[in-house]
Amino acid sequence: MKNIWILARMTFREAIRRRIVLTGLALGLIFLTVFNIGFRLVFVNIPENEGASQALTNVINNEGINALALAGLYAVTFLSAAMGALLGADTLSGEIISGTIQTIVTKPVRRSDVVFGKWLGFAILLGLYSLLMSGGTVLSVWIQSGHTLHNVFAGLALIYLESLLIMTISLSCSSFLSGLATGGVVFGLYGLSFIGGWVEQIGAALQNETAVKVGIVTSLVIPSESLWRRAAFEMQSPLSAALGMSPFGTISAPSIVMIGYAVVYLVVVLMAAVSTFKHRDL
Numbered sequence: 001m002k003n004i005w006i007l008a009r010m011t012f013r014e015a016i017r018r019r020i021v022l023t024g025l026a027l028g029l030i031f032l033t034v035f036n037i038g039f040r041l042v043f044v045n046i047p048e049n050e051g052a053s054q055a056l057t058n059v060i061n062n063e064g065i066n067a068l069a070l071a072g073l074y075a076v077t078f079l080s081a082a083m084g085a086l087l088g089a090d091t092l093s094g095e096i097i098s099g100t101i102q103t104i105v106t107k108p109v110r111r112s113d114v115v116f117g118k119w120l121g122f123a124i125l126l127g128l129y130s131l132l133m134s135g136g137t138v139l140s141v142w143i144q145s146g147h148t149l150h151n152v153f154a155g156l157a158l159i160y161l162e163s164l165l166i167m168t169i170s171l172s173c174s175s176f177l178s179g180l181a182t183g184g185v186v187f188g189l190y191g192l193s194f195i196g197g198w199v200e201q202i203g204a205a206l207q208n209e210t211a212v213k214v215g216i217v218t219s220l221v222i223p224s225e226s227l228w229r230r231a232a233f234e235m236q237s238p239l240s241a242a243l244g245m246s247p248f249g250t251i252s253a254p255s256i257v258m259i260g261y262a263v264v265y266l267v268v269v270l271m272a273a274v275s276t277f278k279h280r281d282l
Contacts, residue, residue, distance in 0.1 A: 003109050007117020008124065015087060015125050024083045028129070031079065032136045035072045036144075042068060043145055059239070065147045066237050072137040073159065073235070077228050080130050080163035085186045087122045088170030090179035092277060097178075112274045115171070119270060122167050130160040151234040158231035158259070162224050165266050166190060169222070172273035176280065189222045197225030204252035212252060219254065223262040226254040 015021050043065070092115075095101040101114075134156045141147055149155065166186060173182040200215020202208075219226040233253035 003113040004117045004120060007109070007114060008120035011091075011118045011121025012125055015121065020086050021083075021125070024079070024086070024129070025132075028079060028133050031075065032133070032140065035075075035137060036140045039068055039072070039140060040144055062147060063237060063239060065141065065145050066149065066235075069137065069141045069147070069149055070232055070235060072141070073134060073155070073231075074228070076130075076133040076137055077159050077162060077231075079133060080126065080159060081166045081190060081224065083129055084122075084126055084163040084165075084167030085170045085183065085190070087125065088167045088172075088174055089182040089186065090174065091118055091122075091171060092174040092273075093177060093179050093182065094174075096280070111278045115175070115270075115274045115277050119168065119171055119273075122171070123164055126163050126167055127160060130156070130163055134159055149235040150237060155231040155235035158227045158234070161259075161262065161266075162227040162231075165224055165227065165262060165269075168266050168269050168273070172269045172276070175273045175276040190224060192218060193222045193225040196221075197229055200252050201229075201250065215252070219258060220261070223254075223258060223265055226258050227262055230254045230259055 092101070138149060138152055138156070141149075169189065170182055170186045173185050177185065196215045196218025198215075199211050199218070203211025203215060229250040230253060233250045236250070
């Protein structure tokens, strides 16, 4: 366990020095700035509903604010997933090609410790990045409007879990593929999950069982989009859930069983990375 923590710290420090992390952080801060300004401009210009009761006005305003917050978090989900994919894509394959991995594996360190250490280091880094992005979005909405999303902590935890899942898949692919090939595979799978999720949502809205089943099968192949849709389901207002008013909410919500499946999926993929790296010729 000591070796894993040492490798995790090394991985964390090395990741911080990489330009991809600094670039992602810079783009994230730019996103938060743009979102903050955009939300402010929209919020201060919400029209008054003349003739409507104050209660109805509050409901309409809250639904609009909730939709804007979910839109921001929808973008954050993509940015966090992209960060997870890029972090893991070149970590093992790049070090194997450059030969730097030899400085680690020649020491009395198990290969499994190398994989677990790198995963833990990236998981901590992703946690901080997700906290900055998701927390910054939610905090911006609360400061400017006083509005708090429903079940916000559960929703943000699921967004983090999605980025963690993508990073784990990327790390696993990196154990036997090149960095470029890994990026192609991971973003291809993410795109498949994205399309499958929307097919399921549209199918649920049109009551098309075949389309819904297609989305469910896609979620079994890679459950990343299911985690976002469950997060959106947790954070959308009861009115939006009942009427399907928000394009960033969800009509067909994944069950708790699917969340459990995603966790098992992550563990299996991580163990596959360990197994592959153990038997790879370095």
